[in-house]
Amino acid sequence: MYKELAKYYDLIYSWKDYKKETVKINKLIKKYKNSDGNKLLDVACGTGKHLKYFKKNFSCSGIDLNEEVIDIAKTNVRDVSFNQADMINFNLNDTVDIIICLFSSIGYVKTYDNLEKTIRNFADHLKTGGIAIIEPWFTKSTYTVGYPGMTTYNGEDIKIARLNTTKLENNLSVMEMHYLIVERDKDVKYFVDRHEVGLFEIDKFLEIMNNSGFKAEFLKDGLMKDRGLYIGIKS
Numbered sequence: 001m002y003k004e005l006a007k008y009y010d011l012i013y014s015w016k017d018y019k020k021e022t023v024k025i026n027k028l029i030k031k032y033k034n035s036d037g038n039k040l041l042d043v044a045c046g047t048g049k050h051l052k053y054f055k056k057n058f059s060c061s062g063i064d065l066n067e068e069v070i071d072i073a074k075t076n077v078r079d080v081s082f083n084q085a086d087m088i089n090f091n092l093n094d095t096v097d098i099i100i101c102l103f104s105s106i107g108y109v110k111t112y113d114n115l116e117k118t119i120r121n122f123a124d125h126l127k128t129g130g131i132a133i134i135e136p137w138f139t140k141s142t143y144t145v146g147y148p149g150m151t152t153y154n155g156e157d158i159k160i161a162r163l164n165t166t167k168l169e170n171n172l173s174v175m176e177m178h179y180l181i182v183e184r185d186k187d188v189k190y191f192v193d194r195h196e197v198g199l200f201e202i203d204k205f206l207e208i209m210n211n212s213g214f215k216a217e218f219l220k221d222g223l224m225k226d227r228g229l230y231i232g233i234k235s
């Protein structure tokens, strides 16, 4: 999805209201941020759809593991710097006031060991009083195994059907996404795209944040149903 299929990302997620999400995150930033500055870093920024709105209020930058989505972000959003980097070990030689990591991207670090490295890295890149806002993937108890998922996109020149199942393998949430894609004047293409995502428990997540230099809390009422949001203020 984030490599060969990156060009379909914005179509597959065209149902997602990035503007509305940004309004909600802006309110949280106003409420919790204690540093004076205006710098925002979007970690695992994907195609830059949140940054398109955040750039009106903040001096923004974005990082993502995959060049393919970054290339799209660069055409979606102007005047924002994008860099290829892994959230587990990136080093920007800079500190910011706000780090956001949304749409469950944090789950791709898979293990608690990597989660700890990532959260420490977030803390190292924040000014005192700055905040991290992280939208997690499900926990083991909120994740449904065997759920039949379907997403479609029905454009004039391109149609996409994506079906998936949800499995649990070695404590990871595993989703095999089966894509059928047809574009005007082209043959139908079929892809299978496997995602392995960590299921992190709330108490352990908060413990890792608190041990990494944050004063952390979990908000049940987040952006998407049953996912919630972690807020950490850098002490």
Ligand SMILES: C[S@@+](CC[C@H](N)C(=O)[O-])C[C@H]1O[C@@H](n2cnc3c(N)ncnc32)[C@H](O)[C@@H]1O
Residues within 6 Å of the ligand: 002, 043, 044, 045, 046, 047, 048, 049, 050, 063, 064, 065, 066, 069, 085, 086, 087, 088, 101, 102, 103, 104, 105, 108, 109
């Ligand atoms: C579900 S998408 C979310 C993208 C974007 N934040 C959004 O809301 O549309 C997950 C993103 O995480 C990125 N990603 C996965 N593992 C990563 C890592 N270790 N470091 C940085 N980005 C990563 C993927 O390339 C992808 O763009």
